Amino acid sequence: MKSPPVGSGAILMSTPSPDRPVLVGVTGGSGGPIAVKLLKTLAETDIPVALVVSDGGAAVLREECGLYPKDLEQYADVTYDDGDSAAKVASGSSSTRGMVIVPCSGNTLAKIAHGFADTLITRSAQVHLKERRPLILVPRETPLSTIMIRNMSAVAEAGALVMMAAPPYYLKVQSVDGLVAYLAGKVLDHLGVPHNLYRGWKSDEAVA
């Protein structure tokens, strides 16, 4: 369809295109290695990646992986500051393939569940919910307080996918690296991105 001329009074909406990025938010839950694995795997595809790391995310990433946010920039096409609420991805008019918050801290989960949009990550999460675009949250906490369970329920009702960073014991994953790869692979499954990060249950059996 031909675009209406600029100034014609028509609203020019951004149309979905194959180069829509995946927006990856890294917050201060435990699970930095999952974010790193996800980013490295996405970097091997032709899917653009936009990255935002919260201050809490940077602190835990340093603790768990010995990495700084700038070390992750090589895996992203564009990186935004979490304080930059005017960034392109903060607007519903800027299309994405979806957003993943990995790891997703209980703090960020609570903000999303209650409609807060005080950072680029939380604002973008609200945008993904209102625009009915995929929003995947990967919390890691145990045990779970009633408050956190309620917050997970609220975001799930609003359309987000909550994917706890929980091990698949039945797949007999042999190492922490294997578990990390499995969790990154599960995220990619839900984004529709092919990968070979883990083998599913009875994957050697032919489909009947």
Ligand SMILES: Cc1cc2nc3c(=O)[nH]c(=O)nc-3n(C[C@H](O)[C@H](O)[C@H](O)COP(=O)(O)O)c2cc1C
């Ligand atoms: C080493 C370390 C591990 C943490 N692990 C978790 C965790 O597994 N889950 C969680 O919800 N918060 C965890 N936190 C707490 C969050 O980082 C903290 O609440 C932070 O304020 C979250 O900020 P953000 O949501 O803006 O990233 C951890 C903090 C540290 C320092």
